[in-house]
Amino acid sequence: MQFLADNFGLLWDAFLTTLSLSLLAGLLALVLGTLLAAARVSPIPPLRGLATFYVEVFRNTPLTVVFFFMIFGLPQIDFILGFFTGAVLSLGLYTAAFVGEAIRSGINAVSAGQAEASRAIGLTFGQSLREVVLPQAFRTVIPPLGNVFIAMVKNSSIAAGFATSELSSLLPRLVNADAGQLTAVLLGVVIAYMLITLPLAFGVHRLERRVAILR
Amino acid sequence: MSGVNKWFGELHVLQDIDLEIARGEVVVVIGPSGSGKSTLCRTINRLESIEKGEIAIDGELLPAEGKQLARLRSDVGMVFQSFNLFAHKTILQNVTLGPIKVRGKSKAEAEKQARTLLDRVGVIAQSDKYPAQLSGGQQQRVAIARALAMDPKVMLFDEPTSALDPEMISEVLDVMVGLARDGMTMIVVTHEMGFARKAANRVVFMDGGRIVETTEPETFFNNPQSDRAQNFLSKILNH
Ligand SMILES: Nc1ncnc2c1ncn2[C@@H]1O[C@H](COP(=O)(O)OP(=O)(O)O)[C@@H](O)[C@H]1O
Ligand SMILES: [Mg+2]
Numbered sequence: 001m002q003f004l005a006d007n008f009g010l011l012w013d014a015f016l017t018t019l020s021l022s023l024l025a026g027l028l029a030l031v032l033g034t035l036l037a038a039a040r041v042s043p044i045p046p047l048r049g050l051a052t053f054y055v056e057v058f059r060n061t062p063l064t065v066v067f068f069f070m071i072f073g074l075p076q077i078d079f080i081l082g083f084f085t086g087a088v089l090s091l092g093l094y095t096a097a098f099v100g101e102a103i104r105s106g107i108n109a110v111s112a113g114q115a116e117a118s119r120a121i122g123l124t125f126g127q128s129l130r131e132v133v134l135p136q137a138f139r140t141v142i143p144p145l146g147n148v149f150i151a152m153v154k155n156s157s158i159a160a161g162f163a164t165s166e167l168s169s170l171l172p173r174l175v176n177a178d179a180g181q182l183t184a185v186l187l188g189v190v191i192a193y194m195l196i197t198l199p200l201a202f203g204v205h206r207l208e209r210r211v212a213i214l215r
Numbered sequence: 216m217s218g219v220n221k222w223f224g225e226l227h228v229l230q231d232i233d234l235e236i237a238r239g240e241v242v243v244v245i246g247p248s249g250s251g252k253s254t255l256c257r258t259i260n261r262l263e264s265i266e267k268g269e270i271a272i273d274g275e276l277l278p279a280e281g282k283q284l285a286r287l288r289s290d291v292g293m294v295f296q297s298f299n300l301f302a303h304k305t306i307l308q309n310v311t312l313g314p315i316k317v318r319g320k321s322k323a324e325a326e327k328q329a330r331t332l333l334d335r336v337g338v339i340a341q342s343d344k345y346p347a348q349l350s351g352g353q354q355q356r357v358a359i360a361r362a363l364a365m366d367p368k369v370m371l372f373d374e375p376t377s378a379l380d381p382e383m384i385s386e387v388l389d390v391m392v393g394l395a396r397d398g399m400t401m402i403v404v405t406h407e408m409g410f411a412r413k414a415a416n417r418v419v420f421m422d423g424g425r426i427v428e429t430t431e432p433e434t435f436f437n438n439p440q441s442d443r444a445q446n447f448l449s450k451i452l453n454h
Contacts (some may be wrong), residue, residue: 111297111299113295113299114299116299117263117293117295117299117300118300118301120260120288120292120362121362121364121365122287122289123285123312124282124285129314131301131312132301132303135303136303151353
């Protein structure tokens with residue numbers, strides 16, 4: 001434990017990196033995922049096709065490959081992202097596909113009748129989504145969305161392989177410094193991850209209960 | 216509407232439908248299940264598109280898509296068999312959503328109007344509840360208030376009472392009879408003969424995607440012209 005205390009500065013910085021990477025990628029994934037879900041149910045066929053294509057590409061590509069493309073592939077065409085920005089984009093774009101699928105399943109769970117009734121009183125497609133369909137879709141998909149975001153926090157560890165000094169990158173670094181401290185290092189890193197994922201899970205649970213009462 | 220035709224794939228659901236409805240008129244549409252009554256209603260506010268023919272409201276042809284279509288739909292009130300209230304909104308919010316978002320009314324103005332309407336259909340006491348807390352009959356009356364809040368030129372009712380327990384049917388029909396008396400233009404798909412007798416100016420009998428006969432309610436029920444209508448009536452009367 002003394003070893004962890006000695007390296008607290010490193011651990012803290014890595015924790016903040018993982019946290020900000022997760023927050024930024026999560027925000028991107030939530031916004032883009034919602035747009036993808038909306039596009040997939042829209043009455044405009046090219047929009048539907050494009051969104052389906054996006055989801056299928058990112059859902060079926062390993063995250064490491066996405067990182068590789070962003071950080072080593074794009075510079076080949078003179079499009080250079082910083083390592084951290086590349087990590088945020090990779091993780092966010094990848095997770096958006098899963099968020100989009102989760103929200104789409106929620107949209108399908110809202111009765112088609114309500115969507116029809118909202119169009120019948122003259123709401124446009126966008127208004128009907130915003131006012132009637134999405135608010136209810138979000139409620140039904142809070143638990144699966146929570147899972148998607150928890151998986152995303154853990155997936156952020158892939159960034160370690162692409163020069164971002166986040167939590168997992170400390171494992172080889174600290175163990176190389178003192179192999180005898182393996183257990184302490186593992187424990188420290190796991191606890192740091194849990195400091196992000198457990199409050200997230202708790203928040204999701206609270207939110208789920210709150211909207212359940214509202215309904 | 217004139218010369219209206221619609222197909223679902225191979226199925227020719229609406230065949231050469233001609234129907235003119237005057238302002239203030241109440242038309243009851245009746246016919247066996249699957250004869251195209253719901254589809255007819257749904258084409259009038261273009262929840263279903265048509266392949267041939269034209270539909271005009273107040274002399275204005277139905278626009279194809281987009282903002283204009285949304286505006287047209289706001290002039291056509293629709294009441295569904297399954298109520299379709301917005302589950303996450305209170306009764307009051309269900310009624311004010313359209314006036315605020317589509318008509319651009321202020322919240323206060325919309326709520327005032329909504330309260331008047333909810334009072335008129337007899338569910339004012341439920342204003343702050345959610346749809347799931349109401350009985351079917353109450354929900355359907357809210358659905359009528361929600362449609363009325365848009366000041367529609369015409370109201371469509373697609374079997375508004377067939378999902379209701381018998382004891383709730385009359386409370387909904389009473390509201391509808393009231394509307395008819397107040398001069399609302401209405402197209403009502405229903406098998407409720409009491410309503411047709413009390414409120415309808417005309418009965419349209421549909422079978423197999425066609426309008427088979429159009430008559431006054433009394434003539435239709437007592438002395439139907441076509442064999443198919445006779446056949447149909449003898450079936451529903453025996454129940
Ligand atoms: N969306 C649809 N796709 C394919 N067939 C449909 C659809 N909606 C209705 N139909 C068919 O069209 C016919 C007429 O249906 P409908 O208008 O609902 O009849 P009704 O309301 O008189 O019972 C039925 O045979 C029905 O199965
Ligand atoms: Mg029907």
